[in-house]
Amino acid sequence: MTTMSFAGHDIDHITESDVESLAQRLETDEYANPFDGLKDWHLLRAIAFQRPDMVESYLYLLDMETYDES
Numbered sequence: 758m759t760t761m762s763f764a765g766h767d768i769d770h771i772t773e774s775d776v777e778s779l780a781q782r783l784e785t786d787e788y789a790n791p792f793d794g795l796k797d798w799h800l801l802r803a804i805a806f807q808r809p810d811m812v813e814s815y816l817y818l819l820d821m822e823t824y825d826e827s
Contacts, residue, residue: 768803768804768807768808769807769808771804771808771811773811776801776804776811776812776815779797779800779801779804780801780812780814780815780818782794782797783797783798783801783815783818784818798818798819801815801818801819802819805819
């Protein structure tokens with residue numbers, strides 16, 4: 758399975774179909790090694806921070822929780 762690799766400035770050019778493909782790979786979780794899955798997870802997370810509208814449907818894949826550090 759092939760993972761995506763983007764630099765920070767490339768996130769501006771990601772399309773909805775790119776995000777959908779990324780989410781499908783994360784859902785099937787059939788990576789050759791765990792590091793490829795981690796790369797995709799970090800990419801989806803970076804997209805979520807920079808373009809949250811693109812990943813609204815896939816936030817469950819990020820398992821992000823709010824923490825009270827007080």
